[in-house]
Amino acid sequence: MLNSAIRNLVGEAPLRTGKVKLDIPPLVENGNTVPMTVSVTSPMTADDYVKSIHVFNEKNPQPNIGNFHLGPTAGRAQVATRIRLADSQKVVAIAQMSDGSFWSASADVVVTLAACTEEL
Amino acid sequence: MASALINVPKRARRGDVIEIRALTSHVMEPGYRRTASGEMIPRDIITSFSCRYNGREIFRADLFPAISANPYLSFFTTATESGTFAFEWIGDNGFSQVASAAITVE
Numbered sequence: 001m002l003n004s005a006i007r008n009l010v011g012e013a014p015l016r017t018g019k020v021k022l023d024i025p026p027l028v029e030n031g032n033t034v035p036m037t038v039s040v041t042s043p044m045t046a047d048d049y050v051k052s053i054h055v056f057n058e059k060n061p062q063p064n065i066g067n068f069h070l071g072p073t074a075g076r077a078q079v080a081t082r083i084r085l086a087d088s089q090k091v092v093a094i095a096q097m098s099d100g101s102f103w104s105a106s107a108d109v110v111v112t113l114a115a116c117t118e119e120l
Numbered sequence: 121m122a123s124a125l126i127n128v129p130k131r132a133r134r135g136d137v138i139e140i141r142a143l144t145s146h147v148m149e150p151g152y153r154r155t156a157s158g159e160m161i162p163r164d165i166i167t168s169f170s171c172r173y174n175g176r177e178i179f180r181a182d183l184f185p186a187i188s189a190n191p192y193l194s195f196f197t198t199a200t201e202s203g204t205f206a207f208e209w210i211g212d213n214g215f216s217q218v219a220s221a222a223i224t225v226e
Contacts, residue, residue: 075137
């Protein structure tokens, strides 16, 4: 599921590791609200910038977490939000650059209280 | 009704890279949970967020059920001119909310 979601995004283009930094705690008690920051190394000029940042997960019911579209005027290619994790799993962040290349970073997170699928 | 919390610097120098933080209250019901009696709770999430700076879109996000309740977003932009940031959240069941913040650029 994770791999096909990533394929849908990058298509046949190579997915390289690097340039992307994914900040997420390695151990979280509550999967309902996990702080996460993605930053990408880029000069953020009119001809070399980060077009979008995409975050995926491995074991939630759905592989997508969020797509963030930015442009050269962002100045700094960094987004932060709070996410849900239904299980201990891998989180993957992918950046699409203005030249069409894709870069990624991943992190493993251990979750003690799962989100998303619990009974009320 | 939902309410939004926006954090934008009131003043900035031209060319400064500024952080924008936006939070709105919303359950972000993922649609995968069941009640004690086994009934599925339907999805109710915000699916889209956008920020316009004097009418020009500078940031947009597609949100999924894996975004926590009361979605929080932080992102950056370059302060170029005085004006207004307009924020918009759109979601399931016709959810729509707007907010704005002013900035003075010197």
